[in-house]
Amino acid sequence: MSALPTPPLVQASDLAKTFDVSAPWLNRVLERRPRTLLHAVDGVSFEIERGKTLALVGESGCGKSTVARLLVGLYHPTRGDFQFDGQDAHAGFAGAQSQALRRRIQMIFQDPYASLNPRWQVEDIVGEPLREHGMASGKTELRERVGALLESVGLSPLDMAKFPHQFSGGQRQRVSIARALATEPEFLVCDEPTSALDVSVQAQVLNIMKDLQQRRGLTYLFISHNLAVVRHVSDDVGVMYLGRLVELADRRSLFATPRHPYTRMLLDAIPKMHDTGSARTPVQGEVPNPLAPPPGCAFNPRCPHANDRCRSERPALLSLGGIRIACHAVEEGRI
Numbered sequence: 659m660s661a662l663p664t665p666p667l668v669q670a671s672d673l674a675k676t677f678d679v680s681a682p683w684l685n686r687v688l689e690r691r692p693r694t695l696l697h698a699v700d701g702v703s704f705e706i707e708r709g710k711t712l713a714l715v716g717e718s719g720c721g722k723s724t725v726a727r728l729l730v731g732l733y734h735p736t737r738g739d740f741q742f743d744g745q746d747a748h749a750g751f752a753g754a755q756s757q758a759l760r761r762r763i764q765m766i767f768q769d770p771y772a773s774l775n776p777r778w779q780v781e782d783i784v785g786e787p788l789r790e791h792g793m794a795s796g797k798t799e800l801r802e803r804v805g806a807l808l809e810s811v812g813l814s815p816l817d818m819a820k821f822p823h824q825f826s827g828g829q830r831q832r833v834s835i836a837r838a839l840a841t842e843p844e845f846l847v848c849d850e851p852t853s854a855l856d857v858s859v860q861a862q863v864l865n866i867m868k869d870l871q872q873r874r875g876l877t878y879l880f881i882s883h884n885l886a887v888v889r890h891v892s893d894d895v896g897v898m899y900l901g902r903l904v905e906l907a908d909r910r911s912l913f914a915t916p917r918h919p920y921t922r923m924l925l926d927a928i929p930k931m932h933d934t935g936s937a938r939t940p941v942q943g944e945v946p947n948p949l950a951p952p953p954g955c956a957f958n959p960r961c962p963h964a965n966d967r968c969r970s971e972r973p974a975l976l977s978l979g980g981i982r983i984a985c986h987a988v989e990e991g992r993i
Contacts, residue, residue, distance in 0.1 A: 678696075699725055699728065700900075706845075713888040715898070717945055720898040721902075726847045730765045776823060778821070780819070827856070835866065839870065849881050885928055900948060920961075953972075
């Protein structure tokens with residue numbers, strides 16, 4: 659008998675988050691204005707296999723960070739479902755097993771300058787999850803575990819006596835990673851963890867994260883603007899546009915043969931060594947106002963392949979040729 663396929667560790671189905679950004683009630687009454695809703699995430703579905711990395715890319719404001727906050731329980735979804743290791747995660751976040759679930763899911767934030775308490779020593783910053791989850795019985799054990807965590811990210815145990823302002827940006831992000839690893843999680847949500855760092859420091863942090871993934875079997879959701887970083891760290895790549903996934907494929911397929919016009923536009927803007935001296939293709943147009951998105955496909959005002967169907971009917975995310983894509987032109991064979 660053949661073995662049954664292993665279910666994915668992370669499974670998001672039709673996740674959506676809507677924010678009410680209306681003016682205050684009295685203003686709406688006096689000015690006769692309707693409520694204003696922002697659809698930050700609108701029906702996103704994906705899976706992440708255990709030990710793998712899914713990267714989400716897209717321009718600012720496309721909903722990547724909102725997806726991250728939905729997966730760690732900082733936001734409750736407007737609709738949709740998030741299954742973690744076969745259980746309803748959002749019901750778990752609100753129930754009696756909340757602490758046990760949060761121990762298994764941790765987040766690395768974008769800005770190491772803002773995500774660390776400047777009044778706390780590193781020993782307190784990294785040790786707080788250990789205390790909250792009852793994973794260290796005394797002061798001596800706590801210090802030993804904090805020292806081991808710092809060593810795992812390339813810092814010295816002696817650094818636990820320092821404050822955040824005594825570290826460089828890359829070292830602060832290593833402290834953030836050590837804090838996220840303190841509870842021995844299985845799933846790490848990484849919200850642009852290298853965007854605030856210099857290029858050489860980015861490489862160091864990314865190599866540490868890859869090494870930790872291999873040694874601990876971690877599963878990552880990696881959010882980034884930087885497609886070169888995504889190419890280095892990911893197994894699969896999802897491209898988001900205005901709150902929706904427009905293409906989801908394995909890394910090799912997406913970088914070698916991008917199908918969606920938006921994905922092609924993003925990749926054409928990357929500098930290439932063999933094209934040194936030639937003009938790069940800039941990303942055309944502007945992202946539409948998310949409070950008033952265009953009808954049909956949200957990308958149609960910027961798409962060179964748009965037709966009447968694209969302007970009136972929103973494409974569904976379909977499985978075509980081993981990838982998932984939301985594009986009428988690809989579905990109809992026009993590109």
